[in-house]
Amino acid sequence: MNNITLGKYIPLDSPIHRLDPRAKIVAMFALMICIFIPTGFYGYAVIGALLVICCIAAKLKVSYVLRSFKPMLVMMLFLSVVNAFFIKTGEPIFTIKSFTLYSGAITQTLYIVIRLMLMIVITTLLTATTKPLDMTLGIEDLLSPLQKLHFPTHDVAMMISLALRFIPQLLEEAERIIKAQASRGVDMENGSLKEKIRAILSLIVPLFVSCFQKADDLADAMEARGYVVGAKRVRYKQLKFRFGDVMTIVLVNVLLAGFITAAIWMGKNNAL
Amino acid sequence: MSIRFEKVDHLYSPNTPFAFQALTDVSLELSEGKITAVIGATGSGKTTLVQHLNGLLLPSSGSVIVGEQTIKAGEKLKNTKQLRKEVGLVFQFAEYQLFEETVLKDVAFGPQNFGVDELTATETAKAALKTVGISEEDYEKSPLELSGGQKRRVAIAGILAMQPKVLVLDEPTAGLDPQGAKSMMDLFRRLNREQKITVIIVTHNMEHVLEYCDEVVILEKGRLIFHDSAREFFEHPQFMERARIDAPNIIRFREMCRQKGLELSPDILTVQQLAREIAKRRKKR
Ligand SMILES: Nc1ncnc2c1ncn2[C@@H]1O[C@H](COP(=O)(O)OP(=O)(O)O)[C@@H](O)[C@H]1O
Ligand SMILES: [Mg+2]
Numbered sequence: 001m002n003n004i005t006l007g008k009y010i011p012l013d014s015p016i017h018r019l020d021p022r023a024k025i026v027a028m029f030a031l032m033i034c035i036f037i038p039t040g041f042y043g044y045a046v047i048g049a050l051l052v053i054c055c056i057a058a059k060l061k062v063s064y065v066l067r068s069f070k071p072m073l074v075m076m077l078f079l080s081v082v083n084a085f086f087i088k089t090g091e092p093i094f095t096i097k098s099f100t101l102y103s104g105a106i107t108q109t110l111y112i113v114i115r116l117m118l119m120i121v122i123t124t125l126l127t128a129t130t131k132p133l134d135m136t137l138g139i140e141d142l143l144s145p146l147q148k149l150h151f152p153t154h155d156v157a158m159m160i161s162l163a164l165r166f167i168p169q170l171l172e173e174a175e176r177i178i179k180a181q182a183s184r185g186v187d188m189e190n191g192s193l194k195e196k197i198r199a200i201l202s203l204i205v206p207l208f209v210s211c212f213q214k215a216d217d218l219a220d221a222m223e224a225r226g227y228v229v230g231a232k233r234v235r236y237k238q239l240k241f242r243f244g245d246v247m248t249i250v251l252v253n254v255l256l257a258g259f260i261t262a263a264i265w266m267g268k269n270n271a272l
Numbered sequence: 273m274s275i276r277f278e279k280v281d282h283l284y285s286p287n288t289p290f291a292f293q294a295l296t297d298v299s300l301e302l303s304e305g306k307i308t309a310v311i312g313a314t315g316s317g318k319t320t321l322v323q324h325l326n327g328l329l330l331p332s333s334g335s336v337i338v339g340e341q342t343i344k345a346g347e348k349l350k351n352t353k354q355l356r357k358e359v360g361l362v363f364q365f366a367e368y369q370l371f372e373e374t375v376l377k378d379v380a381f382g383p384q385n386f387g388v389d390e391l392t393a394t395e396t397a398k399a400a401l402k403t404v405g406i407s408e409e410d411y412e413k414s415p416l417e418l419s420g421g422q423k424r425r426v427a428i429a430g431i432l433a434m435q436p437k438v439l440v441l442d443e444p445t446a447g448l449d450p451q452g453a454k455s456m457m458d459l460f461r462r463l464n465r466e467q468k469i470t471v472i473i474v475t476h477n478m479e480h481v482l483e484y485c486d487e488v489v490i491l492e493k494g495r496l497i498f499h500d501s502a503r504e505f506f507e508h509p510q511f512m513e514r515a516r517i518d519a520p521n522i523i524r525f526r527e528m529c530r531q532k533g534l535e536l537s538p539d540i541l542t543v544q545q546l547a548r549e550i551a552k553r554r555k556k557r
Contacts, residue, residue, distance in 0.1 A: 183356060183363065184356075186385055202371045204371075
């Protein structure tokens, strides 16, 4: 349970941590778009270098970032194997019996794997340096133009922040119940299908019961403090753009423009 | 079954920014056939300590020896099931672990996990439910229909049905009314005396320690600072002060008498005994 690093906030003090969440969310989207603009390996090198600098500035440990790749490893392996068999473009590199490996398969796989890795690093950077609550404030502010269309941004933000707030608690609760059932001899890994189903039930049922109880208590507590769905609320924490935030947004937009220009230029040259 | 801790450290989430050392250099031998209280402030590592007893947590360094089994840092547990069966661990707020449709089925769940057939498991479950004082008409009810105190009794029965040699309870009386808590403690004493089960209880209630426990283990910030008989513990009020615990009324009364020059025997543990002693002394005069 504690090995899940993707999406966990790391409480440190760094320039990246101090950035306004809105600036970080905008930057994340801009970088994601950059990744999908076809500029070849040069573009990836630029983004990669930028991300390395950001990770260092955010004081994130290399091991931590590497660990966030773990859940994707299986998928990457699978992709590599599939690509090796099905992509038949480029030069043949070697042949074993009836199987030939083409250079196209290698470059295509590298493209996808690097793209995935960059995306993971970008999301890890955002979630590791932004408190969940700040994140929801940021999302709420960025969505606020939708209020004109009667989109309930407040309620959505409240729902997201409640959900985020309960994730660690749920994980903790799940771990507690797993341990309690393990004390009664439940073995989540081994056993027949019937035993496994019962083992999973012994986790899910208590988890659901306690979730509903918690939701009930929370609703009561919120109402007792005067929360009304849809009513206008003021906010204690105000987000403020500072120089660094403005610079971040300008920078990623320049980068985005650069990527688009590069892509168009490359496209023309290739066409010629 | 003998239980020994040898220089045990426990580190949560090692090699992450969240790493936390919850136990430091704990060496300890728990007496067989006794009732031992584990006390200490919240966060002092009591839960962490007792979860080593059935291998839910493994030491980061050092070793835990339970009966025949040695749980060494860095080694995989060999006979997990056997250990879990012999050391029954009741979690704090154990009522949250109930999941079956009926009380009886839930209690029979434990023994079945250890390979006992359904019929025998049901028989042991019935016996366990009887021991904890759940009446027969509740056997076929859903656990969710019971009161909080009853649910906890069912959860304890679920562990007793495994017929453990050692019973470990993490704050078993937290959140119960005083009457319910007392009868719960009576139950543990009965199990200890009649079935010779070694009982280890994590608790904050000094009245219970005074009345029911033979030995006391005190943790402070993950370190063992005291392990001796309960009698010795109550003779040394500085440990209670250190653990920020209020002494039980009887002990305070005894201290007050001593300051006024009246010595009362440390064997006096209950109000009844105290009343008898005072009556006896008055007669003598
Ligand atoms: N899963 C965990 N991960 C990290 N730290 C933990 C975990 N469980 C407990 N701790 C920490 O270890 C310390 C001891 O916890 P615990 O053994 O539960 O104390 P007690 O039962 O005496 O209140 C606490 O400071 C707690 O925050
Ligand atoms: Mg505890």
